[in-house]
Each structure stands twice: as C-alpha cells, then as structure tokens.
Amino acid sequence: MDFSPGVLILCSLLCSVAGQAPVVSVEPRTATVRQGESASFRCQVARGAQPIQLEWKRANNQALPANAKTGPDGSVLTVANARPENQGQYRCVAANSAGRSTVAAALNVKHAPKVHLTPAGPLRVRMGSPVSVECRATGRPRPTLTWKRQGSTLQLVTKETNDVNTIQWPVVHPEDSGVYICQAENNEGVTEVKVEVIVEGQPGAPVASVGAAEMTVVEGRTVTMECQASGSPLPVITWSKLRAPLPWKHTVVGGVLTLTSVGRQDSGQYICNATNIHGYSEAYTQMEVESPPYATCLPDQVRLQPGDALRLQCLAHGTHPIHFEWSRGGRVSLPPGAETTRDGKLLIAHVKLSDSGTYKCVASNQIGNSEALAKVIIKA
Ligand SMILES: *[C@@H]1O[C@H](CO)[C@@H](O)[C@H](O)[C@H]1NC(C)=O
Secondary structure (H helix, E strand, O other): OOOOHHHHHHHHHHHHHHOOOOEEEEEOOEEEEEOOOOEEEEEEEEEOOOOOEEEEEEOOOOOOOOOEEEOOOOOEEEEOOOOHHHOEEEEEEEEEOOEEEEEEEEEEEEEEEEEEEEOOOOEEEEOOOOEEEEEEEEEEOOOEEEEEEOOOOOEOOOEEEOOEEEEEEOOOOHHHOEEEEEEEEEOOEEEEEEEEEEEEOOOOOOEEEEOOOEEEEEOOOOEEEEEEEEOOOOOEEEEEEOOEOOOOOEEEEOOEEEEOOOOHHHOEEEEEEEEEOOEEEEEEEEEEEEOOOEEEEEOOEEEEOOOOOEEEEEEEEOOOOOEEEEEEOOOOOOOOOEEEOOOOEEEEOOOOHHHOEEEEEEEEOOOOEEEEEEEEEEOO
C-alpha cells in the first residue's frame, strides 16, 4: 500500500466520521419517588456513529434489580414498585464501533424509617453494671431518633452520632428497670421499637462506682481515686490493687484512695469494693504512671585507632515512645559518615583522628528529656 499524503488525509477525514464515539445524556438526572411508586429514566443519544447499543446498569456493575425493566431499544429504564434497596446510581452505557460512553442517573426512594436495636433485648443486667442500647435507623429523608421510657412522655438524654442514638447507663440501678422505646420519624412515617431492661439484684445491695475508669498521671504526682457506693445499709468501702498490695504511701478516707508520689510500678488496676449484708459490688480504675526518660550511653568512654569502627548505644527507660538524638559537643553536626538509628545507636564505620570528642545523646518523650555523654578518644 502506498501511504502518499493524499491517502492519509482521506483516511483522517473518514475516520473522524466513522469513528465517532457515542455522546449520550439522561433525563431526568435524579428522580425521587415514594416506596411503591415507579420511576423512569431515558437515555438519549446526541451523536455518534450508528449502530449504537444502549444498556442500563447499576453503578456498582451489579445486575439490575428484578423490578427494573428496559424498553426494546434499551433507552428507557423503568423501576416499578420502587423499594428502598433500589435507591442509588444507575448508568446508561452507549457503545458503538468507535468506543463507549456512560451517563449516570440517581434514584431516591423515600420510605418510612426502619429501626434496629443492638442488643435487641430483653436485657437482663446486674445492678451496678454499665448498660447501653444502640438505636440505628434507615429511612428517606433521614429520620430523627429519640428515646422514651414507656409510660412517660419525657425525651431521655442520649448520645447521638450519625445515624445511631444510644441510651446508656454507666451504672444501672434497680429503678432503671422498664421498657424503653426508640422512635424514628421522617415525613414518610414513624417507627418505634421497644426494648425491655431488667435490672437484677436485691434491693439494698451495694452499687459501687469510681470517678474515672482510666487515668494517666506523671511520676511523682499525688493521685486521688474516688469511690461512691449506694446501698442499704450503707456499704463499707475498701480499696485494693489487682495482683499486688496497695502502694506503701497510700491512705483511704471516706472512700477516697490517695497515693502520694506515684512511681511507674504503681501503674495497674485499682479495685473499689463496697460491701454490706446483701452482698458486694466492685468498680475499677486503671492507672498508668508516665515518666520522663532516663538516658545512659553504652559505653560511656571508648578508645579507638583511626580506621576502627565506633559503636555507641543510647539506652533510656521511661514512657514510650522515646525519641533519640545524637550530637557532638561543640559542633554543629555529627562527622560525615556517622549513622544513627531510631533505637538510639550511633555508628561510624571507620573513624578518623578528627572524630575524637564528646558525643551527646538526648532521649525525649512526651513528659521530658534526659541526656547522656560518651567520650570518644582516637589515637594513632
Ligand atoms: C470484695 O468483697 C467481697 C466480700 O467481702 C469478696 O468476696 C471479694 O473477693 C472482694 N473483692 C476484691 C477484689 O477484693
């Protein structure tokens, strides 16, 4: 074949006509219907080389739902008797010999809320323990969620995040027993789901609670932990530490445990025990004691000859993470060829006479820092 300039021009003209990929649009781009109603979308071809194949798909490439049908030429998509799960994006795909293009349409299906409780109940809980029930709802428009107690019109104070509304008791009491109702409401309707909470335990039995379930304190501080107990007769409060005796420097006055000048070894779980003739109740506080680093150099003095390898290790104890930084006394930077590692090593593969000096390691964490020195003497 002869590729003269004339043939090339002819081809580029023909190709631009014969090789035009489809251009499509969709009407409407968004349809909002009630549950049970129908919706239709029309895919229209603006241009492109014939023949053009039209096909409708779900945006996630899944098959069309059973209640969705397309017309004989593939241009019209009809979703009959729309269900909530039909909501989402649909795509019209147009293809011809030159290529393919797609256009998206969105279907919104308005529906009354559906509500789901976790756990579903009935809930049998021991008095004094924490309880929470999550209420989740789907619906279009997005429903508002409220909790009520059966027989009361008061809306309860709950924790709401995104589409979840949680009713919770840090410490549940016998009088909290009852039926609770989560109500979800939108323009399409109101849905209610009930859960029964049964608080088990003898009247008068102790219920203990602590001020904080977790605490983090800095070494050397004085710490107080408060324990409150209800019950009749009034329970007697004792404090203990899990798998260890209480720190030596402690006092207990009226349910309050005070630890003076805490050290790292005082970290652990502290238990408040409230006891009366009906039984006992325990509440826990987890305490972590944080401390600044204490750094040392290994070795702290070294004699080498030129060409030897220098290896220094900075060691530190204290609360993790600990960050190490090496420097050389009186200099801006470490000698060229010096390498440091995240775990506190300093390496120079072949030392020179000029590498002599005092090297400093600074170990730091969120509480503070500490430095350690190593003397390096290099002699021929
Ligand atoms: C709390 O007190 C009860 C009754 O005296 C006892 O059986 C239980 O072991 C105590 N718990 C702790 C953690 O000391």
